[in-house]
Amino acid sequence: MSELTPDLLHELVAEARLAPSVHNIQPTRWRLLGDGRLALVDDISVRAPVADPAGHDVLVSHGAALEGMSLALNRRGLAITAMTTIEQPLSPQLAALCSFAIRQGVAPDPLAEHVAHRMSWRGRFVASPDDTAPLVQLAVARDDLICISHRRTIADIAGWADQAEFSFVHGDDYRAELLDWMRLSPSHPHYLLDGLNRDVLAMSAVEATAARFVLGSLFRPLDRLGLAAALLADRAKTASASAIVLFCRPVGEDPLTTGRHFYRSWLEIDRAGLAACPISALADHPDFNERLRKLGKVGADLRLVNVFRVGRPAKPLKPRHYRMPVDRLIV
Numbered sequence: 001m002s003e004l005t006p007d008l009l010h011e012l013v014a015e016a017r018l019a020p021s022v023h024n025i026q027p028t029r030w031r032l033l034g035d036g037r038l039a040l041v042d043d044i045s046v047r048a049p050v051a052d053p054a055g056h057d058v059l060v061s062h063g064a065a066l067e068g069m070s071l072a073l074n075r076r077g078l079a080i081t082a083m084t085t086i087e088q089p090l091s092p093q094l095a096a097l098c099s100f101a102i103r104q105g106v107a108p109d110p111l112a113e114h115v116a117h118r119m120s121w122r123g124r125f126v127a128s129p130d131d132t133a134p135l136v137q138l139a140v141a142r143d144d145l146i147c148i149s150h151r152r153t154i155a156d157i158a159g160w161a162d163q164a165e166f167s168f169v170h171g172d173d174y175r176a177e178l179l180d181w182m183r184l185s186p187s188h189p190h191y192l193l194d195g196l197n198r199d200v201l202a203m204s205a206v207e208a209t210a211a212r213f214v215l216g217s218l219f220r221p222l223d224r225l226g227l228a229a230a231l232l233a234d235r236a237k238t239a240s241a242s243a244i245v246l247f248c249r250p251v252g253e254d255p256l257t258t259g260r261h262f263y264r265s266w267l268e269i270d271r272a273g274l275a276a277c278p279i280s281a282l283a284d285h286p287d288f289n290e291r292l293r294k295l296g297k298v299g300a301d302l303r304l305v306n307v308f309r310v311g312r313p314a315k316p317l318k319p320r321h322y323r324m325p326v327d328r329l330i331v
């Protein structure tokens with residue numbers, strides 16, 4: 001077993017926090033236990049209850065953070081061992097979800113070097129026929145990924161994505177929660193810390209101001225005029241993707257495990273030289289989930305957990321991660 005010093009824990013958490021989380025809410029905290037084990041801790045005050053009523057995406061986000069910790073350890077020749085899932089309340093705000101010991105001696109994981117580079121790409125993609133081959137290879141290598149690269153089908157899915165997203169955005173409480181996690185002006189006190197800021201949303205200052213009104217006070221009047229859906233459409237960006245990738249995991253799988261694989265799949269996409277963005281609305285909407293299951297011939301034993309649009313970004317990726325300071329993540 002290997003011992004964690006405070007300095008090492010700080011370095012590990014700095015890397016683990018680069019994992020994706022729904023709306024960038026960053027629900028994961030870490031606690032070093034008296035017996036030298038490390039606990040993954042859920043900050044239960046950090047939620048998106050309207051977009052994620054079952055809390056599944058929060059658990060998937062914790063799973064991604066756990067994989068982030070595993071990759072950070074791997075870079076130092078260390079690995080997670082003797083993991084136990086616990087679900088133990090630590091305070092009214094914190095609950096430990098699992099704990100593990102750390103051992104030495106592990107083969108290098110090629111995905112570890114992609115952690116700092118991966119990011120959500122919400123801009124357009126440039127079409128390149130060369131991009132499909134690595135994705136098809138990836139789908140062969142990983143039985144939880146299904147790659148759809150037929151152009152007409154991608155265009156259809158782009159339309160479905162807008163319909164699915166709009167059906168959720170129609171709810172007043174959904175829009176209010178989304179706006180609450182958006183940081184549309186650099187003067188927002190959490191602009192650099194969490195949530196979705198203008199930079200990661202690939203929005204100009206004017207677009208950000210427009211988004212505030214379209215999702216806020218002007219939504220109902222614009223919707224009555226039949227304009228809201230068109231103003232919020234993301235169809236062109238989705239349609240520019242080289243592929244739509246379905247992420248499917250076994251029905252009934254522990255969501256922490258699902259989250260670990262979600263992150264690894266995304267890192268594999270980065271390793272293939274491509275960028276991705278999830279479109280959760282397609283998986284969350286029962287009708288579109290069913291349509292995609294049929295299209296991808298997803299077996300009954302698998303759950304369609306999420307959907308990525310994937311391609312070559314129109315501009316080179318400049319990785320940036322807006323995250324909470326490490327000191328606030330160690331509790």
Ligand SMILES: Cc1cc2nc3c(=O)[nH]c(=O)nc-3n(C[C@H](O)[C@H](O)[C@H](O)COP(=O)(O)O)c2cc1C
Pocket residue numbers: 018019020021022023024057058060061064118119120121122195196200277278279280281320321
């Ligand atoms: C479970 C889950 C669902 C997500 N769903 C969406 C989504 O529907 N749309 C989107 O733009 N980003 C989605 N994301 C991406 C997060 O918003 C993103 O990971 C977070 O903002 C951190 O940014 P980064 O990925 O650039 O590091 C999702 C992430 C996770 C973990």
